[in-house]
Amino acid sequence: MSETLERLKIIHNGEKEQRTFSDAEMERRLSTLRKIMADDGVDVALLTSYHNVKYYSDFLYTAFGRNYAYVVTADDAFTVSANIDGGMPWRRTYGDNVVYTDWQRDNFFHVIKETLRSRGVRVRRVGVEDDTLPVQLRQKFQDTFDDATLVDISQAAMRQRMIKSPEEIEVIKHGARIGDLGGEAVKAAIAEGVTEYEVALAGTEAMVHEIARTFPASEIRDTWVWFQSGVNTDGAHNWPTTRKLRQGDILSLNCFPMTSGYYTALERTMFLGEPDARSLQLWNINVDVHRRGLDLIRPGISCGEIAHTLNEIYIEHGLLANRTFGYGHSFGVLSHYYGREAGLELREDIETVLEPGMVVSMEPMIMVPEGEPGAGGYREHDILVVTENGAENITKFPFGPEHNIVRG
Template sequence: MALSSAEVTKVSELERLKTLHNGTKQQLTFSDAEFERRLAGLRRIMAAKELDAVILTSYHGIKYYSDFLYTTFGRNYALVVTADSSTTITANIDAGMPWRTSYGDNIVYTDWKRDNFYFGLQEALKRNGVKASRIGVEDDALPLMTRQAIAATFDGATLVDVSQDAMRQRMIKSAEEIEVIKHGARIGDIGGEAIKAAIREGITEYEVALIGTEAMVHEIAKTFPHREVRDTWVWFQSGINTDGAHNWATTRKLERGDILSLNCFPMTSGYYTALERTLFLGEPDERSLQVWNANVEVHKRGLELIKPGAVCKDIAAELNEIFISHNLLPNRTFGYGHSFGVLSHYYGREAGLELREDIDTVLEPGMVVSMEPMVTILDGEPGAGGYREHDILVIGEDGGVENITKFGFGPENNIIDA
């Protein structure tokens, strides 16, 4: 039934924006000093680009500078940063949770008018006395329609991309970040052990995945009791399903002789870590063992090559030569590793720090990278399946490199006789 004119007027008078300081601020993942360090880095980017403000709209950008990880469900979110303020813009459906779980101020927008999100962006600048003529945005994760709407909201302002500069800032981890990442690696190992213990003939991939996920979620809750528990998952694959690195668990039942792929992904307050291992249920055949050992050879050499001063593309080139010697280079499925930090399978990526032939980034202290070679032999060929190992390495301030993954790899550790 249509609303009466009086009812329409009543709705139009409802608040477009709200202040919802419901409850008290909760303990965040990092200290106030850590968030101020991050914001200071962003403000240096702003100064270099002569920006009056930055409007961050990505999962990873908002999370990194405020600790708030949003759930979009068709709504927009932002973090507006000026020279002396930071304000999250969040939807009324989340009520006071974004304010409680973020660093800085918060403005809530309601659903009563379609453009209330953009009205909130304007209000964040108005409250802080900022008239923006140059605004930073994240073009790597900003939909065109949203970019156009921001440009229309701030008519006459120039929008300038800051995504690549912010990404380079995120590449270098602080001591507090590295501590969270180390916990993540430890928790991934716990998930791996739970999975390894569950492997047997007849169990389904998804049942194994649930066992690993539950083990990790309990440990995350124990380790980070003050933060939300979300997004942890497992990809457990068997047989032909191992051919891709990102293949989700299915109802396939494990059979003796199967190649298996264990992939644990604990999410600790938006920080992704990973444990990935090749296993076999029973003794592998001769060709499978050859391919597995070749991938392990690359993995071991890759672990040695990750050190300060190494260049990403040079690491990739040397590892390629090992695969060439085994006639396996065409079977390689992706690059040899990537940066860790605020990322997930649905948000974030520090694409400038990947171990690929087209990346010339130099490794330096504070970076956290993986070594994860993978080759796939197609179905019907000897040794069919996907072979993958994955360790996480922290490059220390003293030039040392610490492998924070402790779960064993290779045939000597992961042939399951169950």
């Protein structure tokens, strides 16, 4: 064979796209990461998770079985993407991009090492994300830089992401507003005999159109709705099915607009027709927990303190064992298949203290099994931005029996 196939390509095809955030915002993120690196003596950070590649580069990859990275040094940064994506990663990346081909095994690692070598970077300590890095991929990095020490920087990067900038908060506020619009579309589609998935489609379509209108330069991707009824409400993450709605059903409305990798959510308990007495009682108890939780969100309180306080209400009603998860979590670069700022979960075992700039949900849920009075899952969900003196609730869709019983 006379022609040698390339291992590394540069594909600067088209023009750079308008990014989600300003240059100043992206430089703020990178400068903080570089301080983390400097404090640990790290020469190069190899970021491989969806959330950190997106957070620091503004490029959200689609793996499809291939590896991707954002490589950051003291004065340089570039994404590493697969040839199948063409020039799109470069157009979406803050910084440079290099491309690896499929023609030889381990080209991904070869391209990272070769690019760093060509740019004069001496690699002695490498920052990696041990919270999401598969063992085999970590070993490949170690084999590639056999004289270097691999250092976990995932927890420090997570702590950086937990405090949102004003630009991030603006995106999140739009997301909450769009989630409310999706909720209205879902509510309007609810009727006896309609399937769960048809109701979900109505909410998804409404949100996608509004995302495109509000963020015309963004990719349109990943927005979805989980709409559940009857027994399907028992899990918070149950996908819609072909089940048809019936009079008396408990319903769960869950709208998730995704704007450039930033997840927001609206979740509400609803009923099709009048709930029975026990269902109404359980619903109101969960609403009481939700209201108390909204009052607790403020700077200076710990995640664990919030959880323990709300537990007391469930204990009073003998429902603590019916809880299904923590009382809330952080928002930002997050989806149903990537991201999680685990240090900012509203759970008993998390000691993080809330600070201005954090964005968290309040979302209590209880589940009563089939065969028991009031069977089903009860869940409310609002998003709050922690401020200097309290918190701003950016979810406006109403909750509770006085608003969310669908009659007719």
